[in-house]
Amino acid sequence: MRPEVARRLTRAVWKQRAKSWLPTVLLVVALSAGAIYQLDYRIAHMDRTVAVTAVNGVVVSARRLPTKAGVTLAHVRLDDGSEVDADSTLPVAPHTYDRVMLERAQHASGRVSYHVAQVRH
Numbered sequence: 001m002r003p004e005v006a007r008r009l010t011r012a013v014w015k016q017r018a019k020s021w022l023p024t025v026l027l028v029v030a031l032s033a034g035a036i037y038q039l040d041y042r043i044a045h046m047d048r049t050v051a052v053t054a055v056n057g058v059v060v061s062a063r064r065l066p067t068k069a070g071v072t073l074a075h076v077r078l079d080d081g082s083e084v085d086a087d088s089t090l091p092v093a094p095h096t097y098d099r100v101m102l103e104r105a106q107h108a109s110g111r112v113s114y115h116v117a118q119v120r121h
């Protein structure tokens with residue numbers, strides 16, 4: 001086979017390979033760019049925690065959430081008299097009248113959330 005014909009044949013083979021793989025590569029690049037954009041957007045608009053303090057209280061009522069495995073929602077009366085709802089992912093769920101230590105998280109938006117950090121018997 002002459003070198004010119006071999007070169008044209010090689011070029012034709014590579015063009016055919018590019019035609020078959022190019023759509024797949026472009027799809028992967030587009031999906032990756034979309035995922036990166038979404039992740040960046042979520043990180044940029046996240047409600048960051050500004051301060052975390054420990055507060056104590058007594059569980060008034062507690063119930064397991066059916067949508068999340070192992071998550072308990074506890075209604076807690078704090079030592080200062082106020083009542084809040086706190087989530088708990090502890091292996092042992094807090095029960096009514098248990099003393100608990102909560103983590104009070106102040107967020108950048110002004111929102112306050114509570115999380116059960118420890119059950120004190």
